[in-house]
Each structure stands twice: as C-alpha cells, then as structure tokens.
Amino acid sequence: MLIVQKYGGxxxxxxxxxxxxxxxxxxxKKECAKLVVVVxxxxxxxxxxxxxxxxxxxxxxxxDMDMLLSSGERIASALLSIALNEQGYKALSFSGRKAGILxxxxxxxxxxxxxxxxALQEALNNDYIVVVAGFQGxxxxxxxxxxxxxxSDLSAVALAGALRADLCExxxxxxxxxxxxxxxxxxxxxxxxxxxxxxxxxASLGAKxxxxxxxxxxxxxxxxxxxxxxxxxxxxTIITKEEGMEQALVSGIAMDKNQAxxxxxxxxxxxxxxxxxxxxxAARNINVDMIIQNVGVDGATNLGFxxxxxxxxxxxxxxxxILGAKSLIETDxxxxxxxxxxxxxxSHSGVASAAFQCLANEGINIQMISTSExxxxxxxQEKYGELALRALHKVYKLDEx
Ligand code: ASP
Ligand code: MG
Numbered sequence: 001m002l003i004v005q006k007y008g009g010x011x012x013x014x015x016x017x018x019x020x021x022x023x024x025x026x027x028x029k030k031e032c033a034k035l036v037v038v039v040x041x042x043x044x045x046x047x048x049x050x051x052x053x054x055x056x057x058x059x060x061x062x063x064d065m066d067m068l069l070s071s072g073e074r075i076a077s078a079l080l081s082i083a084l085n086e087q088g089y090k091a092l093s094f095s096g097r098k099a100g101i102l103x104x105x106x107x108x109x110x111x112x113x114x115x116x117x118x119a120l121q122e123a124l125n126n127d128y129i130v131v132v133a134g135f136q137g138x139x140x141x142x143x144x145x146x147x148x149x150x151x152s153d154l155s156a157v158a159l160a161g162a163l164r165a166d167l168c169e170x171x172x173x174x175x176x177x178x179x180x181x182x183x184x185x186x187x188x189x190x191x192x193x194x195x196x197x198x199x200x201x202x203a204s205l206g207a208k209x210x211x212x213x214x215x216x217x218x219x220x221x222x223x224x225x226x227x228x229x230x231x232x233x234x235x236x237t238i239i240t241k242e243e244g245m246e247q248a249l250v251s252g253i254a255m256d257k258n259q260a261x262x263x264x265x266x267x268x269x270x271x272x273x274x275x276x277x278x279x280x281x282a283a284r285n286i287n288v289d290m291i292i293q294n295v296g297v298d299g300a301t302n303l304g305f306x307x308x309x310x311x312x313x314x315x316x317x318x319x320x321x322i323l324g325a326k327s328l329i330e331t332d333x334x335x336x337x338x339x340x341x342x343x344x345x346x347s348h349s350g351v352a353s354a355a356f357q358c359l360a361n362e363g364i365n366i367q368m369i370s371t372s373e374x375x376x377x378x379x380x381q382e383k384y385g386e387l388a389l390r391a392l393h394k395v396y397k398l399d400e401x
Contacts, residue, residue, distance in 0.1 A: 002034040002124070002165045006134065006156035009043035010173040011230035012076045018042075021171075021230060022083040025129060029089060034124045036163065038134045038156040039080055041072025046149075062107035066136070066146045069108075070096065073133035073152065081131045091129040094120070096144070099130075101137035101155065103145045110145035112137060112154065115162035124163075132159065150211035157214045161221030168223050170210060171230035176237030177202065177209055179398040180253040185390050187399035192235070194251055195242040201341040201375050202252045215239065242343050249351060250342035250396040255389050259289065259337045260312040261367065261379060263304045264319060265328040269296030277303070280318050286311045290337070290370045290377065304368055306379060309333055335367065336385035339377040340392055352376050358395040364388050 005028065012018050021039075029035050049068050053060040060068075077093040084091035100116030123130050134152025137145050147154050153170060160168035175190050177199065182188040194202070196219035203212050209227050218225050218239065228236025267273060274293065281288055292304045307315045312331055319329050345351040355376050359366055364387065368379035380388050393399060 001032040002036070002163055003028060003032050004036045004038065004156050004160040004163070004165045004168045006038040006152060006168070006170045007040065007080075007230060008152065008170070008172045009040040009045070011171050012039055012041075012080065013043040015079075017230075018076070018079050018083055021080060022087060024171075024230065025080070025084060026087060026089055029129055036120065036124070036130045036132060036159055036165070037080065038132045038152055038159060039073060039076040040134050040152040042076050045072040045075070063143060066107050066110075066144050069146050070133070070136040070144050073135050077131045077133040081129075084129055084131070089129055090127055091131055092123050093131045093133070094123075095133050096136035096155070097138040097142070099132045099159070101158070103137035103139055103147070105139040105141075105143070105145065107143075107145055109148040110137060110139070112147065112158045115158060117162050120159075120163065148213070150214075153211040153214035154217060157218045157221065157223050157225070160223045161217070165223070168218070168225050169236075170214075170225060170227045172209060172227065173229060173231055174209055175229045175232070175234045176227050177239070177252070179251065180389055180393050181255065184255070184386050185393050185399075187393070189398065189401070190234075191237050191251060193238045193240065195343050196239060197242065197374055198251045198341050198343055199239050201339065201372075202254050209237075210239075248342055249344035249348055250340055250398065251344075252341050253389050253392045253396075253398065254339045254341060255385055256337040256339070257382065257385065258308050258310075259306045259335055259379065260309045260315075261304065261306050261332045261335045262312070262315055262319065263302065263330045263332075264323065265302050265330065266300045267303055267323060267327045269299050269301040274303070276322060277319070280322050281307070281315060284311075284314055284318055286315050286318070290368055290379065292368050292370065306335070306337065306368070332367075334382040335379050336382050337377050337379055338385060338388045338392065339375050340396065341375050342396075343374050345376070346373050354395055355392060358391050359388055362387055362391050364391075 007021050081091040081093035102114045103110035103112050134155040177191050178188040180188045199215050225239040226236045289306045340355050364384045366378045370377050
C-alpha cells in the first residue's frame with residue numbers, strides 16, 4: 001500500500017502544528033508500507049515572500065520569484081523530516097528537483113511535464129518516509145520553477161499518479177466538501193463522496209479545499225482523493241470516479257458572486273456575428289461564462305453573456321467598439337450565479353423544473369438559465385442570491401442525510 005498525504009499551509013502553520021503532523025504521519029506509516037508526504041509552506045510564508053520581493057520591485061523577474069517562493073516549501077519539508085527523524089523514524093526531505101519533478105519553463109505557473117520517480121522509489125524501498133516540498137519542480141535546464149498558487153495540491157496528485165499510489169489524502173483546515181457554503185446555510189452537510197466532475201462544477205464551494213487544476217489532474221490520472229482536516233479525526237470527503245457511486249440526484253448548490261451580465265439587444269442576425277463578438281472578448285482575455293442567444297426576429301436578435309465583474313468595463317467597451325450605435329448594450333453587476341450540481345440529474349427528469357419552481361415560490365426572477373448534463377445554473381439579482389441558495393438547498397433535501 002502506498003499513500004500520498006499532502007498537508008497545507010495551516011496544517012504546518014507553526015512548529016507545534018508540524019509536531020502534530022509528524023504524529024499523524026507516524027500513525028499512517030505504522031499502517032501502510034510506503035508513505036510520501038507533500039507539504040506546503042507554513043501559512044503566510046508565501047505571501048510574506050511575495051511582499052519582500054515587492055519591497056524591491058513592482059515586477060520582479062519570474063525566475064528569481066521561483067527561487068524565492070520555492071524556499072517556503074523547502075523549509076517546511078526539511079523541518080517535518082527533522083521532526084520525524086527525532087521521533088526515531090527514517091525520513092528524507094526532497095526538493096522538487098530531487099523528487100524528479102520536471103516542468104516547462106513558464107516560471108511562477110509552470111506545468112508538470114514528467115516525474116522521474118527513481119530517487120523517490122529508492123528511498124521508499126529503503127523504508128524511508130519521503131517528505132517532498134510541494135509547489136515546485138525544475139525545467140530542463142535545472143532552473144527552479146513553481147506551479148502557481150495552491151500548487152502543492154498539484155504536486156501531491158501528480159506524485160500519486162506517477163507512483164500509482166492507492167490514495168492521495170489532502171489535509172487542510174476544513175472537514176471536506178459541503179453541500180453548500182456553511183456560512184450561508186448552517187444546515188449544509190459534509191459530503192462523504194463526490195465525483196470529480198461534480199467537484200469541478202462546485203469549484204466555488206471547494207476552492208478553499210482543493211485547487212481546481214489538481215482535481216482535473218486527479219480525474220485524468222485516476223487518483224483517488226480524500227480531502228479532510230488535520231485538526232481532527234473526522235472522515236473527510238472522498239473524490240472519485242462517478243461509476244459505482246450511489247448517485248445522488250443533487251450533490252450541492254454553489255454560488256458565484258463574481259459575475260456580471262451583458263445583454264446585447266437588436267444585434268444583426270447574420271452569420272459571423274457571434275464569432276466576431278466572442279473573438280473580440282477572447283482577444284482581451286475576458287473569460288466568458290454563460291452565453292444565451294435565441295432565434296432572431298426580423299433580422300435582429302438578442303445575445304446575453306456573463307463575465308467576471310472586474311472585466312465588465314472592458315467587455316462593455318469592447319462591445320461598443322464592434323457593435324456601434326444601433327445596438328443596445330445593457331449591463332448589470334448586481335447579479336450572482338446559483339448552480340445546482342449533481343450527476344444524478346443525467347438520468348432523472350424534473351430536476352430543473354424543481355429549481356425553477358423553487359425560485360418562483362420565493363418570488364425570485366431568473367434572468368438567465370444555462371444547463372449542462374450535471375448542472376443547472378441561474379443568474380439572479382445579487383440581493384436574492386443567498387435566499388435562492390438556501391431555498392434550493394432545502395428543496396433538494398440536502399439538509400437531510
Ligand atoms: N505555498 C503556495 C501557496 O501559498 C503553494 C501551496 O500552498 O499550495 O500558494
Ligand atoms: Mg491550498
């Protein structure tokens with residue numbers, strides 16, 4: 001049995017916490033033959049290092065940044081290894097380089113290309129607990145790279161995939177993935193299990209738990225994930241393949257407040273118009289989320305889409321430039337997207353109508369709707385977002401076990 005455990009910044013937040021992590025690692029090591037532990041920098045360290053760099057420069061060079069930022073994880077991994085050795089356990093700390101993590105050369109947001117696991121395998125075969133500094137690798141020239149914020153999750157999943165681990169446990173300071181944000185709905189429940197697809201759709205709920213890229217990679221490499229707290233012994237949430245799961249109709253309700261709506265009226269209904277609009281937005285790196293268009297009447301049509309709030313001004317300006325005076329551009333920042341997510345809706349009817357009826361009962365107007373196989377998203381006025389979320393959570397009985 002081979003397990004990869006990853007401990008986030010708060011889990012190794014101070015020396016006392018590292019001591020606690022060492023205890024948990026030892027307990028796991030007693031139960032499983034091979035153990036790889038990936039650590040983040042102690043909480044606050046990465047931000048502090050970024051601030052230090054900004055003391056000298058507004059735009060520090062990215063190679064230097066990676067030398068600087070990777071040090072946070074090296075400190076935490078070395079300290080944990082020292083603590084484990086002191087307890088009489090054989091442990092060895094590895095930088096990204098020593099762990100064989102090879103990346104491209106996009107400094108500060110590199111992608112892992114390959115992992116040469118030989119050094120890790122050798123240490124594991126010699127019964128060492130392997131402690132790897134997360135968030136980093138090296139490029140083909142041997143220069144240090146980092147994987148983007150939250151990248152230690154990615155290190156853990158990539159290592160679990162390369163080593164064909166039986167399990168990858170991600171330790172953080174929350175108990176797992178919830179049916180919705182517990183700060184908005186105190187009746188939110190922790191989920192025992194969820195599929196990769198649902199987890200990706202619930203990103204706005206899970207963002208604090210797991211970096212999205214790491215969920216995508218786990219899905220691709222078929223790595224079984226568990227996210228749980230290092231502050232208690234609760235079970236956590238398993239994130240795994242959909243098949244074989246008892247399919248919940250709806251697993252969770254997510255809310256994205258960072259949405260702004262753009263509606264274009266009276267735009268010419270001719271081939272190429274959508275291409276022109278969305279190419280122009282893409283050229284300005286504006287991430288468009290929902291897109292809604294209907295059949296035109298008398299040569300004109302309406303088109304609606306949403307963008308992140310801070311891109312709204314740029315999106316509006318872009319539209320004015322290409323559409324000219326005849327079209328009406330209407331925008332609204334005071335909107336949120338509420339989404340109902342569940343793999344079970346693939347094979348059941350009535351899930352969407354229940355959502356619409358639920359909001360109707362609350363007197364909430366739905367401005368835009370979009371659906372995928374496992375998701376129903378609705379744009380509503382921001383002031384009704386939390387009400388909508390709580391009402392939907394109740395309608396699908398997510399507060400009941
Ligand atoms: N220390 C890095 C960060 O704060 C990576 C990580 O914690 O996953 O983003
Ligand atoms: Mg994190």
